[in-house]
Amino acid sequence: MLAGLITLALTFTGFTLIALGMEKHHAQIMDKPFNTALKPVYMLSGWVILLIAAVPCVMQYKISIGLTAWFGCMSLSGSVLVLMLTYTPRKVFAGAAGAVPFAAALFLVNILL
Amino acid sequence: MKEKFRQSMSWLHTWSGLILGWLIFVIFFTGTLSYFRHEITHWMQPETHESVVRDAAALDRAVDFLVKNAPDDAAGWLIALPDERMKTIEASWRKVRIDPKYGIRPEITQNFLDASTGENTNARKTHGGEFLYRFHIELYGMDKTLGRWIIGIATMAMFIAIITGIILHKRIFKDFFTFRGKKGVRSWMDAHIFTAVLALPYHVMITYSGLLLLMMILLPWNTEEFMREYNEMRAKMLEQPAEVISPDFEQYPPVSIVPLIADAEKRLGEKIGKIYISNPGQRNMLATFVPVRSDKITYTDRSRNADANVNYSLRNGRFYGEMRTEPISKAYSVFNALSTLHVARFADTFMRWLFFISGVMGTVMTATGLIIWVQKKAKAANKPFGRKLVEVLNIGGITGLAIATAAYFWANRLVPAYSADRMSWEVGVFFTVWVLTFIHPVIRDRKQAWIDQLWVCAGMFALIPVINAFTSPMNLFNAFSAGNMVVAGFDLTALVTGVLLAVTAVFVSGKKEVK
Numbered sequence: 271m272l273a274g275l276i277t278l279a280l281t282f283t284g285f286t287l288i289a290l291g292m293e294k295h296h297a298q299i300m301d302k303p304f305n306t307a308l309k310p311v312y313m314l315s316g317w318v319i320l321l322i323a324a325v326p327c328v329m330q331y332k333i334s335i336g337l338t339a340w341f342g343c344m345s346l347s348g349s350v351l352v353l354m355l356t357y358t359p360r361k362v363f364a365g366a367a368g369a370v371p372f373a374a375a376l377f378l379v380n381i382l383l
Numbered sequence: 384m385k386e387k388f389r390q391s392m393s394w395l396h397t398w399s400g401l402i403l404g405w406l407i408f409v410i411f412f413t414g415t416l417s418y419f420r421h422e423i424t425h426w427m428q429p430e431t432h433e434s435v436v437r438d439a440a441a442l443d444r445a446v447d448f449l450v451k452n453a454p455d456d457a458a459g460w461l462i463a464l465p466d467e468r469m470k471t472i473e474a475s476w477r478k479v480r481i482d483p484k485y486g487i488r489p490e491i492t493q494n495f496l497d498a499s500t501g502e503n504t505n506a507r508k509t510h511g512g513e514f515l516y517r518f519h520i521e522l523y524g525m526d527k528t529l530g531r532w533i534i535g536i537a538t539m540a541m542f543i544a545i546i547t548g549i550i551l552h553k554r555i556f557k558d559f560f561t562f563r564g565k566k567g568v569r570s571w572m573d574a575h576i577f578t579a580v581l582a583l584p585y586h587v588m589i590t591y592s593g594l595l596l597l598m599m600i601l602l603p604w605n606t607e608e609f610m611r612e613y614n615e616m617r618a619k620m621l622e623q624p625a626e627v628i629s630p631d632f633e634q635y636p637p638v639s640i641v642p643l644i645a646d647a648e649k650r651l652g653e654k655i656g657k658i659y660i661s662n663p664g665q666r667n668m669l670a671t672f673v674p675v676r677s678d679k680i681t682y683t684d685r686s687r688n689a690d691a692n693v694n695y696s697l698r699n700g701r702f703y704g705e706m707r708t709e710p711i712s713k714a715y716s717v718f719n720a721l722s723t724l725h726v727a728r729f730a731d732t733f734m735r736w737l738f739f740i741s742g743v744m745g746t747v748m749t750a751t752g753l754i755i756w757v758q759k760k761a762k763a764a765n766k767p768f769g770r771k772l773v774e775v776l777n778i779g780g781i782t783g784l785a786i787a788t789a790a791y792f793w794a795n796r797l798v799p800a801y802s803a804d805r806m807s808w809e810v811g812v813f814f815t816v817w818v819l820t821f822i823h824p825v826i827r828d829r830k831q832a833w834i835d836q837l838w839v840c841a842g843m844f845a846l847i848p849v850i851n852a853f854t855s856p857m858n859l860f861n862a863f864s865a866g867n868m869v870v871a872g873f874d875l876t877a878l879v880t881g882v883l884l885a886v887t888a889v890f891v892s893g894k895k896e897v898k
Contacts, residue, residue, distance in 0.1 A: 274733040289560050334680040334720070335729055342737030345582040345744060352562045352577050 272380045273330035277340060279369035279376070280323035282347040286366035287316030289351065298359040320344070326377070389551065396547035400749075401756050403537040405780040407544075408749040410537060412784055413519040414589075415742030418727060418735055419873075420512025421468045426873040427795045428506035429855030434471045434497040435867050439641050444501025445474040446637050446660075448494070453663065454478070456627045458489075460660040462640075466675065467732055470867060471495040471504060486617045507800040509809060515788070520596075523810070528600060535597040542590045544752075548579060555580055568758050575751040578744040585741035586748070592725035595718055630664020637668060638700040647672035647693045650705065660697060668697040671706075680723040750781050774832075775824045782836035783820025785884075789843035790816035792877075796854040830891070837888035845881025848874035 289295035291312030296304040327343065328336030354362050400407075416423065425431060442462065449460045453476040463473035478490045495506045510517075517523070521530035549555070559580065562573045579586065599606050637660075644655050656675035662668050673692045694703035711719065723729065727738045757773050764770070794812035798805045824832035851874055852858035859878075862871035 271731075271733045274737075285560070292557075292560070295560055331734075332678045335678060335734070338680070338724065339734055339737060341584045342734065342741055345585060345741050346737060348560070348581040349577070349740075349744065352560050352581070355560055356562045356564050 272376050273326040274339060274343065276326040276373045276376050276380075277323045277343040278347050279373040280319055280326075281340075281344045282351060283366045283369045283373075284316045284318075284320035284323060285344075285348050285351050286362055287312050287319060289316075289355070289362075291316065295355060298355050299362045326380075392547045392550045396544055396551055397756065397760065399540040399547070400544040400752050401760075403540040404749060404753045404756070405776055406533070406537040407541050408746065408753065408780055409784060410519050410534060410541075411742065411746040411749050412788075413515040415739060415746055416788070417512065417516040417519055418730075418739045418742060420516045422512070422869045422873060423515070424509070424511030424513065425468075425470060425869050426851075427509045427511045427792070428495065428504070429796070429851070429857070430504045430506040430800070431471045431495050431497075432855050432857040432862070432867060432870050433865075434465070434495075434499065434504060435865050436499040437465050438499045438501075439644070441472060441496065441498055441501035442641055442644070443639050445472045445496050446640060448474050448496060448501065448503060449476065449660075449663070450632050450637065452494070455629045457663065458661075460663055462658040462660070464644075464656055464658075465498040466656065468869065470498060470869060471506075472498050472501065481617075481621055486613065487620065508806050509795055510806055514791070514810060514813075523814075531597055531600045535594065535601045538590055538593045538597065539601075542594060545579075545583075545586055545590060549583075552576060552580070568755060571751050571755045571758065575748055575755055578748040578751070582741045582744040582748075585738075586745055588721065588724055589742075589745065592721035596722050596725060628665060632664045635664055635666060635668055635698050637663075637697045640670065640697070643670065643695050643700060644672065646702070647695070650693050651691060663697075666698065669703065670695050670697040678729075680720045680729065753777050753781065771825075771829075774829045775821060778824040778829070778832050778836060779817070779821030782833065782840055783817055786820050786836060786840045786843060787813050787817035789840060789847070792847055793843065793850060796850050834888055834892050837884055837891060841881045841884035841888055843881070844877045844884060847877035847881070 286299070290299060291309045293304045323343070324337060324340040327339040330336065331339055351362065354365065442464070445462050449462075453460060456478060457476035458479045459477050461473065461475045461477065463469065463475075465472055472495070473493060474496055475491055475493045478492075480488045480490045482488045495504050496502060497504055514523075520534060521527045522533060523530075552558075558573075558576065560577075562570070562577050564570055566573075594601065603610075640658060644658075647655050651672075651674050653674035655672045657673045659671040659673065660668065661671070671692050671694050690708045691705060693705045695701065696703060727735065730738055754777065757770070757777055762770070791809055791813040794809045798808045798812075802808070820836060823835065827835065848859045851870070855870070857865065857867055857870045859871060859874040862868075862874065
């Protein structure tokens with residue numbers, strides 16, 4: 271359960287970074303103009319976080335079910351991002367930024383318990 | 384050449400999606416609900432709602448219950464331990480019936496016992512979630528094989544629609560996060576695409592594995608040898624019916640299963656979920672302990688969902704050894720992996736919700752696909768009768784099915800609990816209401832019909848917690864505090880569904896009519 275929430279949070283952040291690497295969505299999320307030079311940085315960090323997001327689920331559920339959970343988490347957090355981009359685009363950045371400490375806190379709770 | 388290819392793909396996508404689109408929607412809708420079929424069944428038996436606290440000693444009383452109540456010719460017993468999905472102890476027996484058409488058929492009688500006292504809750508008879516589950520694999524009221532053929536053909540059409548859809552959608556990554564609201568057909572298209580793309584692995588998996596699960600029916604020639612052996616075995620069984628040896632519990636009283644469970648859990652390192660008891664009341668009375676779930680999707684025995692179990696003599700409690708399923712071929716483990724993913728028996732609560740949400744996305748994808756078709760193609764065709772027909776099918780097929788499902792839950796509580804034919808009443812209400820939802824848009828203006836049905840549907844789902852509060856010892860609030868998360872979850876989900884449908888109704892009312 272906790273592992274699943276960590277994966278959910280991290281996939282949301284990863285997807286948001288990828289969206290930030292796309293001019294169209296960058297304009298929705300941020301006030302600042304799109305800097306083309308940063309595009310590969312957004313994309314790469316987004317993909318890396320998406321991949322890292324698989325780890326908690328794989329640790330909790332073992333490899334086959336863990337990867338299944340990872341895909342499910344991506345479907346859910348991706349949908350949340352798509353709907354937020356349309357209806358509350360200005361909250362996306364705060365959500366994605368907050369998801370990282372949220373995931374870290376859950377991770378600590380998971381270790382301590 | 385390239386454009387021609389795209390055109391033909393577009394044609395294929397449209398028509399494979401459309402002709403069986405309503406059926407595909409029905410399969411997605413009822414199939415998605417089937418992830419919670421045990422939970423639905425539990426909700427539909429309010430007599431069991433107070434069974435929350437689990438007491439190990441109650442399991443021995445389940446054995447006593449079976450000793451007293453199971454018929455002499457029961458071939459075996461099953462005791463299913465309560466878990467997060469089922470709050471009661473299931474104590475069932477199985478008789479073997481030889482059916483001239485379908486062969487060897489188990490005839491199962493289920494009883495649900497209170498998990499703390501072991502008393503029979505005398506739960507009302509209902510098809511519960513099983514009805515929705517059965518409907519999504521074999522429809523209803525027709526020959527099962529024919530039903531599965533129809534489902535199989537629809538699944539194939541779905542698979543074609545997925546593949547052509549991927550080819551058609553050139554900008555998968557560019558439009559990955561795109562959804563433009565309030566833009567008419569464009570918005571429906573975006574919704575169709577984002578629910579398709581974001582859950583694409585799920586859609587491919589569920590459709591392809593659905594085909595695999597039906598392969599014995601869809602490719603019958605492959606199974607000739609298997610069928611020949613099966614028919615020979617059946618002929619033998621028909622020739623020499625099993626001799627019934629009456630159980631003698633005086634001479635062979637079963638030992639307590641509670642310490643056996645603890646020992647089995649220690650040996651397997653997993654929680655025990657089910658206990659199968661064979662040869663009850665005989666010298667060789669045997670209990671097989673099966674763990675709850677496995678942690679991988681290959682190499683599992685799909686029907687029991689575990690690849691190891693332990694056996695004990697129920698006459699003296701002696702350990703009879705551990706059974707491991709034999710390693711299986713690569714091909715079979717691929718089949719196992721996909722079919723295990725399809726039915727998702729391994730899923731815990733969190734995973735179950737993820738599967739459910741992906742299923743909802745598939746349901747939305749098919750519904751929006753149907754709506755787009757009507758808005759684009761039917762409008763262009765300019766045939767008033769044809770357009771009215773597909774509109775009626777859309778309204779009755781989409782919102783109508785949701786209303787019929789809500790009506791099924793209502794009927795569960797309004798049909799008297801102990802009337803003899805209540806099970807057929809529940810199903811009868813489901814189909815009657817569904818037929819009515821097809822008649823209503825015939826006589827009503829199309830947009831108004833959508834709005835009417837959305838409101839009816841919203842009201843019926845939102846009131847489910849209310850009707851539950853009046854007809855069950857549990858309501859939304861005390862279910863939470865008592866810890867019955869199944870009933871609380873069902874009520875809450877129904878309420879949220881109702882609210883979302885109401886929002887949709889408001890949204891559709893505000894929209895300009897697409898002429």
